[in-house]
Amino acid sequence: MTESLNTEVGPTAAPAPTEPAGDRERSGSLWADARRELFRSPVFLLSTLLVLVVMSWAAVPSLWTDAGSDGGRCELIENNQGPSSEHIFGTTVQGCDMYAHVILCARPSIIIAVFVTLATTLIGVALGILAGFYGGWLDSIVSRITDVFLGLPFILGALVFLSLLGSQSIWTVSLVLIALSWPPITRIMRGSVIAVKGLDYVEAARALGASNASIVFRHILPNSIAPVIVLATLYLGGFVSAEATLTFLGVGLQIPEISWGITIAQGQSLAVAGYPHLLVFPCAALILTVLAFILMGDAMRDALDPRGR
Amino acid sequence: MGRYIARRLLQFVPVLFGTMFLLHYMQSLSVQINGNPVRALFGDRQPPPETLAAITRAFSLDDPCLNQTGNPCVGLFVDRIINYSQGDFGIDFNERAITALIADAAPITIRLTLIAVLFEAVVGILAGVLAGIRKDGVTDNLIRITTTLVISVPVFVLGVLVQILSGVYIGVWLEDNGAPEWLSAMFSVSYQADHPWASLVIPGVVLGAFSLGFIARLTRTSLIETLRADYVRTARAKGLGRRRVVGVHALRNSLIPVITYIGIDLGALMGGAIVTEGIFNVPGIGGLVFGAVARGETPIVIAVVTLLTLVFLLASLLVDVLYAVLDPRIRYD
Numbered sequence: 100m101t102e103s104l105n106t107e108v109g110p111t112a113a114p115a116p117t118e119p120a121g122d123r124e125r126s127g128s129l130w131a132d133a134r135r136e137l138f139r140s141p142v143f144l145l146s147t148l149l150v151l152v153v154m155s156w157a158a159v160p161s162l163w164t165d166a167g168s169d170g171g172r173c174e175l176i177e178n179n180q181g182p183s184s185e186h187i188f189g190t191t192v193q194g195c196d197m198y199a200h201v202i203l204c205a206r207p208s209i210i211i212a213v214f215v216t217l218a219t220t221l222i223g224v225a226l227g228i229l230a231g232f233y234g235g236w237l238d239s240i241v242s243r244i245t246d247v248f249l250g251l252p253f254i255l256g257a258l259v260f261l262s263l264l265g266s267q268s269i270w271t272v273s274l275v276l277i278a279l280s281w282p283p284i285t286r287i288m289r290g291s292v293i294a295v296k297g298l299d300y301v302e303a304a305r306a307l308g309a310s311n312a313s314i315v316f317r318h319i320l321p322n323s324i325a326p327v328i329v330l331a332t333l334y335l336g337g338f339v340s341a342e343a344t345l346t347f348l349g350v351g352l353q354i355p356e357i358s359w360g361i362t363i364a365q366g367q368s369l370a371v372a373g374y375p376h377l378l379v380f381p382c383a384a385l386i387l388t389v390l391a392f393i394l395m396g397d398a399m400r401d402a403l404d405p406r407g408r
Numbered sequence: 409m410g411r412y413i414a415r416r417l418l419q420f421v422p423v424l425f426g427t428m429f430l431l432h433y434m435q436s437l438s439v440q441i442n443g444n445p446v447r448a449l450f451g452d453r454q455p456p457p458e459t460l461a462a463i464t465r466a467f468s469l470d471d472p473c474l475n476q477t478g479n480p481c482v483g484l485f486v487d488r489i490i491n492y493s494q495g496d497f498g499i500d501f502n503e504r505a506i507t508a509l510i511a512d513a514a515p516i517t518i519r520l521t522l523i524a525v526l527f528e529a530v531v532g533i534l535a536g537v538l539a540g541i542r543k544d545g546v547t548d549n550l551i552r553i554t555t556t557l558v559i560s561v562p563v564f565v566l567g568v569l570v571q572i573l574s575g576v577y578i579g580v581w582l583e584d585n586g587a588p589e590w591l592s593a594m595f596s597v598s599y600q601a602d603h604p605w606a607s608l609v610i611p612g613v614v615l616g617a618f619s620l621g622f623i624a625r626l627t628r629t630s631l632i633e634t635l636r637a638d639y640v641r642t643a644r645a646k647g648l649g650r651r652r653v654v655g656v657h658a659l660r661n662s663l664i665p666v667i668t669y670i671g672i673d674l675g676a677l678m679g680g681a682i683v684t685e686g687i688f689n690v691p692g693i694g695g696l697v698f699g700a701v702a703r704g705e706t707p708i709v710i711a712v713v714t715l716l717t718l719v720f721l722l723a724s725l726l727v728d729v730l731y732a733v734l735d736p737r738i739r740y741d
Contacts, residue, residue: 246419247426252720254679255713259431262701262709263438340562344683347564349702360564367568367687371576371597378572382565390560397556 129325129403136402143398149391156205164199181376189376192365197376201384204359207269207352208388212338215276220331222281224324227288231323232296232315242289245282253279254344261350272351276338284327284334291323298322325403332399336392343385359385412732420725427717428492432485435710440477444469445706466499467707497711500700506711509696517692519605520685521677523612528620529670533663535620536627540662541654543632551624558621563680567614567687571597574610598689611688615680619673626669630662637661664735671727675720 137143155162178194180186188197230241260275261267295301296319304314345351346360354361359381366377439445446463447455464470473481491498497506539551575597582592593603600607634640635658643657684690686698693712700708 243422243426246423247430250423250427250721251430251717252675252678254682255675255716258679258682258697258701259709259713260434262704262706263434265438265442336560344562344564348683348686348698363565363568367571370568370572375572378568382569385565386561389562390557393556393560 129322133325133399133402137398140398140402142394143402146391146394146398149387150395153205153388153391154209156202157209160202160206163202164196181374188380189374191362192369192377197380200357200362201359201380204357204362204381204384205388207356207358208339208342208385211269211273211276211342212335212392215273215280215338216331216334218273218277219281219284219334220327222277223284224288224320224327226281226285227327228292228315228319230285231289231292232311232319238289241285245285248279248282249286251279253341257341257345258348258350261345267351267353269352269356272342272345276341280334280338284330287330288323288327291326292319295319295323329396329400329403333393333396336389336396339385339392340389413729416725416728416732420721424718424721425489427721428489428714429480429485431710431714431717432488433480435706436474436479436481436484437477438706439469439474440479466503492714497715498707500708501705506708509708510693510712510715513691513693513696516599516604516608516690517681517685517694520608520612520615520681520690520692520694521674523605523608524616524619524677524680525670526616527613528616528623528673529666532620532623533627533666535624536666537631537654537659539624540628540631540635548628551628555621555624558617561617563614563618564683564687566617567611567684570610570614571687599691608690611684611690614688615677615684618680619670619676622673623666623669627662627666630665631658634658634662664731667734668727668731671723671730674723678716678720 173191173193173195178190178192180190182189186196186198188201191197191200226241226245230238256279257275260278261271264271264275301314301318304318309317342351343358343360343363346358347364349364351360352358362381363378363385366374366381370378444460444464446460446467446469461470468484468487471481471484473479473484495507497510499505500509535551535555539548542548574595579592579595579597582595590603590606593600594606594609596607598607599611631654635654637658640653640658643653648657678694681692681694682697683694685692685694689695693716697709697712700706700712
């Protein structure tokens with residue numbers, strides 16, 4: 100859980116050797132092979148469909164519900180009602196339609212997850228290349244800072260940072276998640292860059308007089324980024340889960356923001372009192388979202404990590 | 409290997425101080441930006457200045473560097489490290505020593521973690537082996553689907569759902585049907601001091617579930633890889649039974665990464681313990697943090713997290729050293 104997200108998302112995935120699989124008869128580049136594999140994989144197709152559905156909840160909720168962005172019509176007097184023909188998922192603690200509410204909650208979660216993933220990937224790839232390609236004192240500094248941040252268990256670190264920040268919004272939650280999750284990406288990118296740096300084609304490019312920039316961008320980056328892309332996909336799910344967890348603990352998004360974490364926290368005590376629908380539907384939406392990204396990440400790992408073939 | 413261990417120990421020192429400093433700097437920045445946290449104690453009331461000053465001094469928040477935004481407060485950091493090394497982790501807002509609070513809570517959390525680790529290791533490895541020995545079989549696919557599902561459920565979601573299911577539905581049914589007391593304690597909504605182990609079983613299972621998924625996958629991959637190794641083929645060629653080849657030859661080697669994972673996983677378990685203990689009302693260390701966050705008592709949060717981080721760092725150090733002992737092939741550079 101998250102947890103550490105570095106621990107939540109996965110054990111330190113060893114940097115995959117990125118040389119193209121040579122034992123195939125019609126073997127293209129790593130990426131061509133991966134693409135072919137992906138489009139044949141039912142898991143990937145299913146997860147892509149799920150991701151598209153979840154993304155559309157966030158991007159165009161009007162496709163799914165005609166309630167406006169304000170959560171639709173909420174009648175406090177109609178709160179906690181069970182599922183009926185009028186409200187297929189029942190109503191929330193505030194008397195809003197649970198179905199519309201669950202759909203609308205996707206937006207903040209997805210915004211945080213996508214933003215944090217993009218930012219951590221950018222930071223991680225940049226620092227990983229700097230440390231792995233140039234080595235020397237730059238590598239030492241980056242690696243030691245990475246170690247220090249990895250020393251904080253993920254959820255504990257986020258909990259402390261957020262409770263110290265005092266103000267909690269989408270941006271502070273994102274900031275804290277970024278601060279705690281760039282180190283694993285940096286470490287994996289660094290390892291991957293070091294593995295690729297020693298390969299013959301990089302030597303050949305250098306012998307032909309290629310500049311550092313062209314070696315990095317044309318040879319090293321495309322051949323070393325695969326494990327990072329896999330991890331980033333898994334991270335998307337991990338961040339959705341981490342945001343919900345932190346919000347549930349009370350240090351994440353706060354009312355009047357909406358989040359599955361808040362809805363679940365509110366439903367928790369009432370569900371014990373006989374309103375299970377307050378819990379079941381937001382939990383289902385959250386699980387579906389995380390599942391979609393994790394399935395996609397798994398399928399990508401199978402396709403991009405030649406060892407698994 | 410001796411050199412590797414020495415290097416790893418040397419690396420541990422800067423990481424230890426670096427992590428402590430990171431926590432310290434965040435705390436200082438928070439005071440510098442948000443102001444004196446002691447004020448929050450009084451809410452809307454205006455405390456007498458001397459009371460405020462006394463409490464502020466008691467938390468050593470009177471250092472002038474805490475008024476300069478961005479100042480890393482190195483002097484304060486040194487004081488803090490000295491205090492930590494003497495076992496002084498400060499006091500909470502009720503002037504109880506935080507070490508005493510932790511000492512009360514720790515046994516419960518250690519029991520909870522033990523249950524979680526035992527559950528995730530036993531069930532996880534078993535599932536991983538069942539899936540690994542018949543790759544792509546029915547059991548394998550079933551276990552792969554289940555583990556993916558388990559990994560996709562955040563700990564707190566599993567916690568609240570299981571709490572209702574076990575506490576409300578199963579628990580009530582058991583009570584109505586006159587089940588023994590320990591059994592209904594096991595399925596109760598919250599922790600019961602009379603049943604220190606039984607009432608922690610369900611929270612422990614919830615806590616361990618996430619890692620169980622990872623352990624099962626890791627065991628599976630690792631076993632599949634080992635079963636392809638030459639020495640396994642040799643063992644088979646000698647005519648050894650399948651049971652012996654898998655159980656003795658292959659499993660021992662494929663469990664190395666799994667053991668490492670269980671060690672590293674301690675960090676995730678600590679985070680998870682906050683969630684699980686909060687949900688099931690377990691008065692352990694996680695429950696302490698959960699409550700402190702809710703009440704805004706940051707000194708407790710910081711002190712406990714610092715202590716847990718120390719435990720986590722020591723555990724990862726131990727795991728690394730153990731790894732070198734278990735797997736002599738590891739590259740030591």
